[in-house]
Amino acid sequence: MKNNLKLLILISLASPILALAGDAGTALKTDSIRAEPFADAKTVGSINKNDSVDILTKKGAWLQVKTKKTKGWVRLLSVKRGGTSSSGSSIADIASGRAGTGKVVSTTGIRGLSAEDLKAAKFNEEEMKKMESHTLSQADGKSFAKAGGLSAVKMAYLKGVK
Amino acid sequence: MIKIPMSNLLIGLFFSASLIAVNAYALDLGKALEDAVKNKVEEVKKGEEKPAPEANTSAVPSPAESTATTPNATATAPEAAPAQSTQPEINWEKPSKAEEIALGREITGSILGAAPLVKDEALQQYVNQVGRWVASQSERADLPWKFGVIDSSDINAFAAPGGYVLITKGLYQKLQNEAQLAGVLGHEIAHVVKKHQLKVLQKQQLLNFGAGKLSDLFGKNDKLAKKAISSGAEISARTLDKDAEFEADRMGLVLSARAGYDAYGLPEVLQTIGQTNKGDSSVALLFKTHPAPDERLAKLGDSVGSSLDKVKAGKTLENRLYELN
Numbered sequence: 488m489k490n491n492l493k494l495l496i497l498i499s500l501a502s503p504i505l506a507l508a509g510d511a512g513t514a515l516k517t518d519s520i521r522a523e524p525f526a527d528a529k530t531v532g533s534i535n536k537n538d539s540v541d542i543l544t545k546k547g548a549w550l551q552v553k554t555k556k557t558k559g560w561v562r563l564l565s566v567k568r569g570g571t572s573s574s575g576s577s578i579a580d581i582a583s584g585r586a587g588t589g590k591v592v593s594t595t596g597i598r599g600l601s602a603e604d605l606k607a608a609k610f611n612e613e614e615m616k617k618m619e620s621h622t623l624s625q626a627d628g629k630s631f632a633k634a635g636g637l638s639a640v641k642m643a644y645l646k647g648v649k
Numbered sequence: 650m651i652k653i654p655m656s657n658l659l660i661g662l663f664f665s666a667s668l669i670a671v672n673a674y675a676l677d678l679g680k681a682l683e684d685a686v687k688n689k690v691e692e693v694k695k696g697e698e699k700p701a702p703e704a705n706t707s708a709v710p711s712p713a714e715s716t717a718t719t720p721n722a723t724a725t726a727p728e729a730a731p732a733q734s735t736q737p738e739i740n741w742e743k744p745s746k747a748e749e750i751a752l753g754r755e756i757t758g759s760i761l762g763a764a765p766l767v768k769d770e771a772l773q774q775y776v777n778q779v780g781r782w783v784a785s786q787s788e789r790a791d792l793p794w795k796f797g798v799i800d801s802s803d804i805n806a807f808a809a810p811g812g813y814v815l816i817t818k819g820l821y822q823k824l825q826n827e828a829q830l831a832g833v834l835g836h837e838i839a840h841v842v843k844k845h846q847l848k849v850l851q852k853q854q855l856l857n858f859g860a861g862k863l864s865d866l867f868g869k870n871d872k873l874a875k876k877a878i879s880s881g882a883e884i885s886a887r888t889l890d891k892d893a894e895f896e897a898d899r900m901g902l903v904l905s906a907r908a909g910y911d912a913y914g915l916p917e918v919l920q921t922i923g924q925t926n927k928g929d930s931s932v933a934l935l936f937k938t939h940p941a942p943d944e945r946l947a948k949l950g951d952s953v954g955s956s957l958d959k960v961k962a963g964k965t966l967e968n969r970l971y972e973l974n
Contacts, residue, residue: 515947526955547962548913564916564950567943569924599803599930600764600817608763615758617766618797618813621777625790628781635827635966637909639786642960645899647892648951 509541509553512566520559524549532557540566741854749847750793750811756846757795757813764799767818767973772798775971779827780814780834786907787842787900796834798973804922804931808837810847818973819931823921826967831908832915836901843900845893891940895948902949911963912953919946 514534521528524546532554534540540552540561549560623631632638744752766773773796780796792812799815804823806816814837816830824830840846898915906912923942925932940948 515943515950526958548957562950563913564946564953567923567946568920600760600801600805604763605760608759610755610758611762611765612758614761614765615754618757618761618773618795621773621797622793622795623777623781625781625785628778628785631778632782632909635964635969637782637964637966640907640909640960640963642903642907644903645952645956647895647899648948 509543510568511570512540512542512550512552512568513570514538514540514561514565515567516565518561518565520552520554520557520561522559524551524560528560531559534561534565539570542566542568741851744847744851746792746811749844752847752850753809753811753813753841756809757815760807760809760815761797761799764801764817767798767800769798769973772971772973776816776821776830776834779830780838783831783835783904783908783910784812784838786904787838789842792841794838802931804925806833806837808840808846810841810844810850812841814838814841820918821973824918824970826911826914826965827970828905828910828914828963828965829918830914830970831905831910832901832913833918834901835904835908836897836915838904839897839900840893843893843896845897894940895945898945898949899952902953906957906960906963909963911965912957912960914965916946916949919949 514536517533517535519530520532520534522531523529534552534554538554540554543551543553543558545551545563546560548563550563550566551560552558552566776796776798777794781794784790784792784794789812794812794814796814796816798821799817801817802819803817804820806814806820808814814834816833816837820833821830824833898919902912902915905914919942922932923946939945
C-alpha cells in the first residue's frame with residue numbers, strides 16, 4: 488500500500504514535469520498557430536521559418552506548441568523536432584568539410600556499408616535464395632493486414648509543390 | 650549541396666548516402682560508373698567471342714539512331730554493337746518485367762554480398778508481411794516483391810528494379826512502430842514503381858552502348874549478366890536526383906496510408922534522422938548525398954497541406970513492431 492502510494496505520487500509528480508518541459512522544435516516554414524487542432528479553428532498566432540518552439544503534445548496531424556508569444560496548434564509537418572543548429576545548412580558543412588578528406592567515413596568498427604565494400608561485393612547466391620524464400624503473395628499480405636485490423640483506404644497520390 | 654554530374658541519372662536509394670563512402674567517387678560518379686560498365690562489357694565481350702572488336706568507346710549513337718542502324722539480325726552494322734543478332738530484340742529502351750527483375754536480382758544479390766541478411770527468420774518474415782501489404786496498394790502489386798533487413802549499422806534503405814527492397818538493421822532499430830516501417834518501405838516501393846533506378850541504368854546503357862540490347866547482356870548466359878552489372882552494388886551507391894526523392898516521399902506516405910497505417914510514419918522517421926547527430930558516421934554520408942531531412946519534411950508538408958485533414962487516422966501498431974535484439 489505504501490509502495491503504491493509512493494508510486495502514485497511519483498507518477499503525479501513526474502507527468503506534469505514531462506508535459507511542461509516540451510521538446511525543442513524548429514519551424515520549417517511560416518504557418519498559422521490555431522486555438523484548436525483543426526484547420527478551421529481560430530488563428531491565435533503564427534510561426535516563421537527557423538522560429539524555436541516548445542512541442543507540448545501531438546494530436547493526429549497537429550502539434551501543440553508554445554512560442555514566446557503564444558500557445559496553440561500547428562500542422563505536424565510545419566515543425567521539426569530539435570533546435571536550429573541541425574538545420575539544412577549544416578549539410579554543406581559536412582560535404583565540404585569533414586567528409587572532404589577522401590577517407591572512408593565508417594571506421595568505427597561496427598559494420599557499415601562503404602562504397603568500397605559495395606565495389607568489392609560479390610553476388611551472394613545463398614543470401615539471395617534466403618531472401619527469395621520469404622517472398623509472400625498478395626493474399627499473404629492481406630491476411631497479415633487483417634490480423635492487425637488494417638483495411639485499405641482509397642487515397643490519391645499527392646502532387647509535388649514547386 | 651553536392652552537385653554530381655549525373656545527378657539526373659542517379660539511383661533510388663532512400664538513405665543511400667552511406668553507401669558512398671569515398672569522397673573521390675562522389676566527385677566523379679558519372680565517369681566512374683561509365684567506365685565500370687564499359688570495362689565490364691568489354692571484358693564480357695572479349696571472353697565471349699574471339700574477334701572481339703574494340704568496344705565502341707568513341708561514337709555514342711543516340712538511342713534512336715542506334716536502333717535504326719542495327720535492326721535485328723543484321724550483321725552489317727559496323728562497329729556498333731557486335732552482331733549478337735540471334736538474340737531476341739529486346740533493348741534497354743523497354744526492358745520486360747522479367748529483365749527488370751533479373752537486373753534487380755543481380756544488384757540486390759551484390760549488396761547482400763556486402764551485408765548479409767540479419768539471421769532472424771521471424772524478422773525477415775515480418776518485413777515481408779508489412780512490405781507486401783504496402784506494395785499491394787501500388788500500381789505494381791503484381792511484382793514478386795521481396796524485402797529484407799541487412800546486417801549493417803548504417804542507417805539506410807534501398808530498392809532495386811523488379812521489387813527488391815532492403816533496409817539496414819541500423820535504420821530498423823530507429824523505428825518505433827509498424828506505421829514507420831510501412832512509411833520507409835513505402836518510399837522504397839515508390840522508387841521501384843516509378844522505375845527510378847531502372848531509368849538510371851537505362852540511360853547509362855543507352856549512353857554507353859547505344860544499340861546494346863539488354864539481351865546481349867543477359868541473353869547468352871547468366872555469367873554474362875553478372876559480369877555486365879557486377880558493379881551493381883556499387884551502382885546502388887548513387888543518389889537519385891532530389892525530385893525523385895521528394896516524389897518517393899510523397900508516394901511512400903500515400904502508400905502507407907492506403908494500407909491503413911498512420912500517414913505520418915515516414916515523416917516521423919525523417920524527424921528522427923534529422924535529429925541524429927550529423928557527426929555520426931552512420932548518417933554522415935546520407936546527409937551529404939540526399940536532400941536534408943528538413944527539406945524533405947518541408948516539401949512533404951507543402952504537398953500534404955490540408956489533404957489529410959479529412960482522412961480517418963490510421964493505425965500505428967507499435968505493439969506489433971517486431972523487436973530486434
